[in-house]
Amino acid sequence: MAGLSSDDLFAGSSAGAYQPLAARLRPASLDAFVGQRHLLGPGKPLASALARGQLHSMLFWGPPGVGKTTLARLAAGAADAEFLQLSAVLAGVRDIRSAVDRALAARAGGRDTVLFVDEVHRFNKAQQDAFLPYVEDGTLIFIGATTENPAFELNSALLSRARVYKLRPLAPAELETLLERGLTALPEGLPAAPGVLARIATQADGDGRRALNLLELAADLAAAGDGAPGYLDDTLLDEVLQQSLRRFDKGGDAFYDQISALHKAVRGSAPDAAVYWLCRMLDGGCDPLYIARRVVRMASEDIGNADPRALGLALDAWQVLERLGSPEGELALAQAVLYLAVAPKSNAVYSAFKAAGAAVQAGGSEEVPNHLRNAPTALAKAEGHGSDYRYAHDEPEGYAAGENYFPEALQGLRFYHPVDRGLEQRIAERLARFRSLDAGSARRRYRG
Known part of the structure; x- marks a missing residue:
């Protein structure tokens, strides 16, 4: 059955089967869980509910690699509930109905069932509605995981029946804790030079799975080397860290948060912050022509007639990008962003346009x-x-x-x-x- 799996919560694979380091280190108890102290610290509601084994339907919202799936498994284990997992990318209504049948059978035997739906924002309305009645009557304890804002992606009926918990990116110190555990799980406890784990933690950008994957890749390269015993040093790490891995999803929350930060830095006359957010978006793969369109908007909205040259410069940067492409044209975009950031600010044009539009809407012909x-x-x-x-x-x-x-x-x-x-x-x-x-x-x- 596509998308549905049920297994012993923390059982290992069969002998000889490969498991990624991140899977091998999946914690079997809340005490071993790293991060999310704002949810799992002493006296926090989620921690108290898990300690009592009393589950409720919930949504875990946060970036990749912060423990959403692990936390769902731990929750099911704490309540001694059967754990069923669906991937919203693969599953359909038929899979949901099969999960309901298994939950009804478990309920007849006196056992609760947790249905964990990964990437739940990919479910359409019909799929969400298919299991809603069974969440409502308690047949299923629903736990969803999403990287997108659930208020935008999930229907209100489902949101009203599930409590949303926002998970945060792991802090560098938390990532280093994970990496230290990872070192002990590597063959013969592969040593690492001072500062190497901190570099991996920085590059992982809050993503625990990414941190452990980078460590495992570095360890594989070290083990494959000829001559001296393997050793994780900066030279080896440079080979692993050959591309940017910072978070940017080209359309989700991170995308809109970063363009918002760029716009607000320009409006706030903060040139250094403005060019930083510009580079963050370009580094993450954002289409520079999209940024150019937004910069033209900033010129009218936040500068207007305080410096009319800003609009012309923004349009010139857009044209340079179209003629030269990337990366050559991006310098003109940086020039425009910096000019707009230091230009005198006025939203009088924007305010006049909004006020006049409101008067037209409110009045007659x-x-x-x-x-x-x-x-x-x-x-x-x-x-x-x-x-x-x-x-x-x-x-x-x-x-x-x-x-x-x-x-x-x-x-x-x-x-x-x-x-x-x-x-x-x-x-x-x-x-x-x-x-x-x-x-x-x-x-x-x-x-x-």
């Missing part, structure tokens, strides 16, 4: 005043279109003081409020001059 209408035909002229229109270039200071350009019912509205930074400071001064001319104008008649 106001008529264009006659004096602002076009008059291309004799009939239009006879209707008074364009009559009494004042041509601003013919007025003193090039401004028709007292003229109204709104629908009659909306006269006097103000949406644009320039800030006192950059070019907008001068814009504000000019608008203040125009308002003073309006106030002094004797022309205050209705335009029909």
Whole structure:
């Protein structure tokens, strides 16, 4: 049956079968579990529930390699429950029904069943709904694991029946603890030079499985060497760490968190942080053209007319990227990001656009005043279109003081409020001059 497995919780493989180091070191008790002290520390609700063997349906949300599957297995073991595992990538409704049948049989024998669904965010609504009634009546104790925000990926009915626990990336010290255990499990306790485990922990980026996989790969290279006994040193580790392994999922939470950090660093006039997040996204494989589009948005939203050159520079960087590609064009993107970060900031354009849009949505289809209408035909002229229109270039200071350009019912509205930074400071001064001319104008008649 695709996707469904049931086994003794922590039994080893058959003799001679290969198991990755991470699988061999899977802890058999909570005492041996590394990390997640915010959930498993003394007095924490999850730790107390597991200690009592009283399970409830739950969702483990967190990045890869932080113990979601292991914690689900430990939970089932603590409650002496049968453990069934489904992969949402492979399983379908048929597999869910088979799991329910096995759970009903176990329940008849007086035993609870934990159904663990890995990558549960990949289940569609029909699949989620298929086991929902059995979660509700207690036939199944549901434990799901997801790397994506469950509020976006799971339906509300399932979320309301499961408590969400957010797991955190493992800290470097926690990863080094795992790696020290891994060293003792390697053949003949392979020695490591000072600092090597810390380097692996840094490269693993919070992922325990990745840390142990890197250690195992390094150990295999050391064992395969000729001459002196194997030894984990920096030279050997350099061969293993040949590519970036930092977290970036090109579309999930990490993606949106990082573009949010880049945008906020630019808005906050923090050039060093801005270029850091730019490099993080590029290092993780983000399409630089996507970043270029977002940088153009930043130029309008957060700088606007305080420095109109920012928009042009952002568009230039986008064009350079399209012409040169990566990595050559990425330098122009960095130039734009740094310029935007140090430019004077104003969200007056963004605020004016939002406010005017809200006014349009809230109002009716106001008529264009006659004096602002076009008059291309004799009939239009006879209707008074364009009559009494004042041509601003013919007025003193090039401004028709007292003229109204709104629908009659909306006269006097103000949406644009320039800030006192950059070019907008001068814009504000000019608008203040125009308002003073309006106030002094004797022309205050209705335009029909």
